[in-house]
Amino acid sequence: MTATFHDLSGRSVFITGGGSGIGAALTDAFLAQGAQVAFIGRSDASGFAARMQAKHGRTPLFVQGDITDTDRLRAAIAEAAAAHGPVSVLISNAANDMRHSLEDLTPAIWDDLLGINLRAYVFAAQAVAPGMRAAGTGSIVNFSSISYMMGNTGYPAYAAANGGITALSRSLARELGPDGIRVNAVAPGWVMTQKQLDQWATPEDLAAHLDRQCLKRHLVPRDIADAVLFLASDSSRMMTGQCMVVDGGAVHTG
Template sequence: MCATATFHDLQDASVFITGGGSGIGASLTEGFLRQGARVAFAGRSDATEFVERMQRESGQRPLFIQCDITDIDALKVAIAQASQAHGPIRVLVNNAANDQRHSTEQVTEEFWDRAQDINLKAHFFACQSVVPAMTKAGGGSIINFTSISYMMGNAGYPAYVAANSALNGMTRALAREFGPDGIRVNALAPGWVLTDKQLDKWATPEALAAHLDRQCLKAHLKPKDIVDGVLFLASNTSRMMTGQALVIDGGVVVTG
């Protein structure tokens, strides 16, 4: 990854990322490492190979904590472990998500609950877990990943779309609640980022062409296109920005 901006205040910052070992999350982990941050990330799948590669390529070794973030007790333990290793978390990136396609008719109560657990509930409890130390430290930055799916009113995954819309409400509520403590809470809404998972499962030539036609910028998004926006929200460069949703989608939706 080629760094395009340097955010000096992220040097030595303690950063925690959910889902930081693959897809967009892996690019975020690398991006923060190259800023000199101390990065811990959680994920279900073994990321040992990725950790070793990051140490070789960036000179920085991230801390990988294997856990299922929908197990809230395990998530809290992971955050505590990261804090013990790197110091109180200054930047939380709630990146992990599951956008499994489904129709309304297919949704069972168990499926619905699982979708909310990974796409909404884990975000809330991660925020809850880092707030006390951020408050004591005088501030911090929380970045909640949503997507443009709710802005577009996309069909094909209603439980996911519902969670993404709810994340924006939660982001605004927490920004209001913890602003007096110097804690900033923002959302980041990517467009269709072509991770390996997306390419394997849903990125047919027809779907890609149709989506590109909706974009103002005629190039598909890659994970690295999201990194600088996250670094900006994490850094004091955006110190007076909170309760907002930053859209990086090549110009599919129009906000404001």
Template sequence: MMPSAKFPDLTDASVLITGGGSGIGAALTEGFALQGAKVAFIDIAEAPSTALCDRIEKEIGRRPLFLNADLRDIEALRAAAAKAAKAHGPVTVLINNAALDTRHAAEEVTVEFWDDNQSINLRPHFFSAQAVAPGMRQAGGGSIINFTSTSFLINHPDMPSYTAAKAGIIGLTKGLAGRFGKDRIRVNAVAPGWVITDRQRELWVTDEVLAAHVAKQCIKDVMQPEDMVGTCLFLASDASRMLTAQTLIVDGGYL
């Protein structure tokens, strides 16, 4: 369920979301469109992204701008960010959501796998922030929201490159917050617990495993992609004007 809160300062805000075509990203695309924001999102998957735009336009009356790009290609990422700014004005809200949580055994990781994994899960967070920062500065400020994960906090054993990247995102968040604060650009991180997206259901969810996980949460509800939207709306809005360099854990109280 989408949050009921409205943030008037997000109306017509220029928002850019990476990985905005599916999962948590799709919920964020819809959630910001519901606020009246001008939403652009980058995704590598064309068909589901176009279908998402069609649905949001039909239901809300505002069509997101889909930018097809592979975030491993930094020049393509920069070009996509420039297109978002050209279409909607300087980006004042950036959400670095894109990630790939493919399982991998430590014993089998090659240099090539490691580098490719980091090029999806960590490197784009920096270069997208670098791309939009001048426009945010020109606009008088902005908000950068980096998605990390609780996976490295619970010592997840089956994806060491991914957990290393997710831990690195917190360091990046704090470093960029220190650098950009003078320009009233806030940089924060969101660390979701186990959010049950379609990908999670297809690959890893079983009734038994999910029930055991939820039993350890303080709030005994299965977390959905929409449960990440409210936190990001708050961090994007002027309601969090003096909040920066922080990591907000959204896991139902699992930790």
């Protein structure tokens, strides 16, 4: 750990896609802070949950399900609230950056990609808002990406969804702010998860991207988890409606 956020101890945290990639680093990081963590994922993550129990002495609540099934997503959040108390920190992390071209897109593919990359973010926030409103506090962190800021090709639906996530976060920050609920986005750069290394991280592309970054080392999941801990914590209590870029300096905002 690089920092301890004391106010996160005991918090009820819900993470989408919390069993692999960046999501697994988030689950690990929040457990290390003493939070009560629940997460949803499509693949069986019971082995990961067991490893977290061995490491932290607490087992995260794993709910298997597809976040594009809104009823299942709502039920998972309700299950987390029943186990740990009303969700006070929501991390919408799950995404699908499947490569596709404009020519590849069909209405069904578009709907599927927007379902996981944007619609689920809306309904997860809707599900946690009543409990946060009743408590008078809460933090929602939505995962965007620098992909739309860079104007990257190769995934137009994904890029469109990430632009939408940033806009959604700003709109919800305005709507929910009077109830003490903060909503921010985090926009990672190219993070070296196992999926990225296995599928797309060619030596040529890695070198080209590193050349674009100000900091000459590749991002790893923990780099993003540390930023999310800050946004979830009261240490950022007067930050809302913002998009925090964590990308080694590949893009510039402001």
